[in-house]
Amino acid sequence: MGRRRNRGRAVDGVFLLNKPPGISSNFALQQVRRLYGAAKGGHTGALDPLATGMLPICLGEATKFSQHLLDSDKRYITTAKLGIRTDSSDADGVVVEEKPVPTDLTDTQIEQFLVEHFSGEIEQVPSMFSALKHKGQPLYKLARQGIKVEVKPRKVTIHEIKMTAFRGDEIDLEVYCSKGTYIRSIVEDLGHLIGCGAHVKMLHRKDVGAFTADQMMTLDELRQNVPENADEDALKGIQVELDKLLLPAWAAVADLSAVQLDQAQTTRVLHGHHVSLSEAQTHEYNVGSLVRLFAAATESEPERFLGVAEVSDEGVFKPKRLICTAGDQ
Numbered sequence: 193m194g195r196r197r198n199r200g201r202a203v204d205g206v207f208l209l210n211k212p213p214g215i216s217s218n219f220a221l222q223q224v225r226r227l228y229g230a231a232k233g234g235h236t237g238a239l240d241p242l243a244t245g246m247l248p249i250c251l252g253e254a255t256k257f258s259q260h261l262l263d264s265d266k267r268y269i270t271t272a273k274l275g276i277r278t279d280s281s282d283a284d285g286v287v288v289e290e291k292p293v294p295t296d297l298t299d300t301q302i303e304q305f306l307v308e309h310f311s312g313e314i315e316q317v318p319s320m321f322s323a324l325k326h327k328g329q330p331l332y333k334l335a336r337q338g339i340k341v342e343v344k345p346r347k348v349t350i351h352e353i354k355m356t357a358f359r360g361d362e363i364d365l366e367v368y369c370s371k372g373t374y375i376r377s378i379v380e381d382l383g384h385l386i387g388c389g390a391h392v393k394m395l396h397r398k399d400v401g402a403f404t405a406d407q408m409m410t411l412d413e414l415r416q417n418v419p420e421n422a423d424e425d426a427l428k429g430i431q432v433e434l435d436k437l438l439l440p441a442w443a444a445v446a447d448l449s450a451v452q453l454d455q456a457q458t459t460r461v462l463h464g465h466h467v468s469l470s471e472a473q474t475h476e477y478n479v480g481s482l483v484r485l486f487a488a489a490t491e492s493e494p495e496r497f498l499g500v501a502e503v504s505d506e507g508v509f510k511p512k513r514l515i516c517t518a519g520d521q
Contacts, residue, residue, distance in 0.1 A: 199231060200225070200229050200230050200231030200232070201229050201230065201231060201431070202231060202232075202252055203228055203229070203230045203231075203251050203252050203431070203435060203438070204251060204252035204254055204438075204440075204441040205251055205252070205254055205435065205438025205439055205440060205441055205443070206248055206249065206250055206251070206254050206438060206439040206440070206441070206443045206444060207224055207228075207248075207249040207251065207409070207414075207437065207438055207439075208246060208247075208248055208249075208403055208407045208408045208409065208439070209224060209247045209248070209249050209408065209409065209410070209411065209414075210244065210245060210246065210247075210409060210410045211244055211245060211246075211247040212244060212410065212411060213242060213243070213244050214241055214242075216238075216241055217238040217239050217247055218235070218238075220235070220247055220411065221233055221234065221235045221247075221249055224249045224251075224411070224414070225249075225251070227414055227415065227418055227431075227434065228251060228431055228434055228435075229427070229428075229431050230251045230252060231252070232251065232252050232255060233249060233250065233251045233252070233255065234250050234258055235247050235249055235250070235258075236248045236250060236258045236259075236261035236262050236444070237261065237262055237266070237400065239397060240284070240395070241284065242282050242283060242284050242392070242394075242395060243396065243397065244396045244397075245268075245396040245398060245405075245408075246397045246398065246399065246400050246403060246405065246408055247397075248261050248400055248403060248444070250444065251438065252441065253441045253515040253516060254441040254442075254444060256499075256513050256515065257441070257442070257444040257445050257500065257513065258444060260401075260445050261400055261401055261403075261444045262371060263371050264371065264400055264401030265351065265368065265369065265370055265371070265401065266368075266369060266370075266371070266373070266397060266399065266400055267366070267367070267368045267397070267398045267399035268366070268367045268369070268375050268395060268396065268397050268398065269356070269364065269365070269366050269367075269394075269395075269396050270364070270365050270367065270375050270379065270392055270393075270394060270396070271362055271363070271364050271365075271392070271393040271394040271395075272362065272363045272364075272379040272383065272390045272391070272392065272393065273361065273362055273390060273391055273392075273393040274293045274361045274362065274363065274383060274386065274388050274389070275290060275291055275292060275293045275361055275388045275389065275390070276289070276290050276389060276390070276391055277289040277290075277380070277383065277389035277390070277391060278391045280319065280391075281319050281376035281377070281379065281380045281391050281392060282376050282391055282393075282395070283391060283392065283393050283394075285391065289389055290389075291387070291388040291389055292388060293360065293361045293386075293388045294386065294387060294388065297386060299355065299358050301386075302355055302358060302363060302382075302386075303355055305382060305385045305386070306353050306354070306355065306365075309381065309382075309385060310350050310353050310378055310381075310382070311350055311353060312349065312350060313347055313349050313350075314347070314348060314349075314350060315345040315346065315347055315348075316345060316346065316348060316373070316374060316377040316378070316381070317344075317345045317346075317377065319374060319376050319377055319380070346372060348369060348370050348371075348372050348373040349370040349373075350367065350368075350369050350373070350378075351368045351369060351370070352366075352367070352368040353365060353366070353367045353368070353369075353378075354366050362393065363382075363390075365378075365379075375392060375395055376391070376392045376395075379391065379392050401444075401447070402446060402447055403443075407439075409437065414434070414437070417430060417433065417434055417437075418430055418434070440497065441497060441515060442497045445482070445484055445500055448482050448483055448484045448500065449476075449477065449481075449483045449484065450483070450484045450486055451473075451483050451484065451486065451501075451509065452486050452487075452495070453467060453485055453486065453488060453498070454488055455487075455488075455490075458487040458488075458498065461485060461499075461501070461509075461511050461514070462498070464511060464514075465511075466501075466504070466506075466508040466509060466510045466511070467501075467508060467509045468507060468508050468509075469503070469507050469508060469509065474507055478503065479503055479504065479505045480502065480503065481502070481503050482500050482501070482502055482503075482512065483500070483501055483502075483503065483509065484497065484499075484500060485498040485499055485500065485501050485509065485511070486498060497515060498514060498515065499511060499512070499513050499514035499515050500512050500513045500514075
């Protein structure tokens with residue numbers, strides 16, 4: 193039986209999408225893939241249809257390092273609507289309870305709640321409408337079928353949370369948090385503390401890891417570069433130009449230290465073998481840490497990213513995740 197051919201072209205890099213409201217993260221991913229004509233792609237950290245903001249799209253070999261972004265810290269802004277609870281804890285859900293907002297609620301009280309209950313390491317119970325899985329099924333699918341299961345609390349870290357506005361029945365918050373934090377759970381718990389309930393009216397993700405809001409581009413901005421009636425040849429040329437908008441495949445691991453390898457070391461790594469640390473490197477890197485490996489530039493070739501390696505207690509760089517390039521195939 194012949195090997196199944198991939199549809200699309202080999203393009204490697206990271207596109208920072210400013211996801212619009214009303215579409216799923218997977219739909220957004222497929223739109224970017226189609227515009228790039230990419231054979232392979234994935235997103236890092238789904239946003240609900242209601243939510244907007246940064247959705248890193250990894251294309252080609254960049255998908256190998258997407259877990260690093262999934263594990264990174266995130267920054268959100270959100271609006272909590274007080275007095276109304278919904279089954280999903282956001283504005284897309286069905287209203288399950290309404291209560292009056294305390295007329296004597298003050299900025300000081302809200303800020304005190306935030307400091308006392310949502311700072312540092314906390315435990316939160318994820319919503320039944322989250323993407324967490326129970327026996328292989330996403331919780332949100334079970335919730336839509338009316339099936340309830342026990343969801344265990346999980347520890348997350350809130351590095352910073354602050355109120356940026358209070359308008360009587362709405363509170364604007366900015367939250368800088370660890371992976372796995374559910375903003376809707378924070379809003380729901382805050383509403384419970386205030387005594388009137390609350391749900392997420394708006395949610396926007398500003399930053400993911402080292403990626404910041406000013407680096408994002410919308411789908412409409414990307415589409416402006418692709419004429420609707422472009423023929424196949426024109427489209428290929430356009431897509432090459434679109435490639436210039438991508439961050440490099442190693443962008444997801446840009447916070448890792450970079451190590452340059454000579455030609456002999458590069459050959460060893462590309463064959464899956466380890467590379468010994470120099471005496472200086474032995475003191476520079478901690479055992480268990482990850483580094484980026486690059487083939488040093490030569491007269492004929494620029495510096496080339498090879499992948500990620502782990503520093504072992506044996507004093508070597510052990511290849512952990514390597515990219516595949518045309519020259520290696």
